[in-house]
Amino acid sequence: MQEIAEEAGVNQALLHYYFRTKEGLAATIFKESASRLLPAVLGVLTSDLPLREKIEGFVHLYIDTVRSSPFLPGYIISEMQHHPERLTAMFESAGVDPAPVAAGIRARLARELEDLADSGTIRRISPENFVINMLGLAVIPFVARPALTLVLRMDDSAFQRFLDERREILPGMILNSLKP
């Protein structure tokens, strides 16, 4: 609390005035952080774009957003791991029941992927695996960054170049993985 107050140019008492408790501050930060990523990403997945552009949109949006806040994924993963209840609280405070919303998105995606598989355009893949694959491929450079820095001696500019390259080739790699 002391460090946060200093960074904000105020004192601890004022933090308590606004957030009541340390836990309240933590919950607020988690909500606002996760809300920077989730709606945008869901927007792409639920759009009417063709699959190729959904994939490209997802990858570009994710990498571009996180690039400007590179600690975001690690922070969200860390918080979900240590305080899974914050996820529930986040949806509650937004007045959203996540399960039916997700079920709807899942059903739409499932139909789209099935149709494309039926017509022989892509391999058969479940919507769960499709989404989680993209997420894993997009997020891993950021969470593995400390290791990349140490073992591959990647400094900041090398990491940025790695991201630039990855941003361009990842959509193609994902599409290729779906080829029949």
Next chain:
Amino acid sequence: MQEIAEEAGVNQALLHYYFRTKEGLAATIFKESASRLLPAVLGVLTSDLPLREKIEGFVHLYIDTVRSSPFLPGYIISEMQHHPERLTAMFESAGVDPAPVAAGIRARLARELEDLADSGTIRRISPENFVINMLGLAVIPFVARPALTLVLRMDDSAFQRFLDERREILPGMILNSLKP
């Protein structure tokens, strides 16, 4: 410290007797945790197996190992994020300079991938992207688990089934993504 002592059936004083400080305990836990994954994974990557079996070995080893300690990836990510110096300390205490070791592994993999690309067996891909793709695809179910539980209402057995399925299809998906 209090909670850990309770869990271990001892008291705080004994923890201090063995680990001197809280930081010492944390460093020890990180070293032992990371050492459960890293050498095995590197063993697969540096083996003389053909690419197909390297991929399969990596995926199976990773999922099987982490399945029995599902918090391991989230914990390691969390610690790398908040205390990147622990990575350095880990290699130091093992008496290993990670950079040259990694450079050697990287060079070997690069040659293997180049040869396969030259002969038209696979698409051209850098060893960095090759390894980090596999890592991201293998790790993401575990770090995303709290979200899967909440939004897809996955209980423990559903998650285990998801892992079973993924363990089998992931090597094929990765291989397919490498097809020319």
Next chain:
DNA sequence: GTCTATATTTCGATAGAC
């Protein structure tokens, strides 16, 4: 709303008996 001062609790660490 914002501050200073302070109360209260928690936590890491040590002393010393056994």
Next chain:
DNA sequence: GTCTATCGAAATATAGAC
């Protein structure tokens, strides 16, 4: 090696003036 008792510091939270 393991324990009980306790110290001292740090952190969270509150009171009350402005």
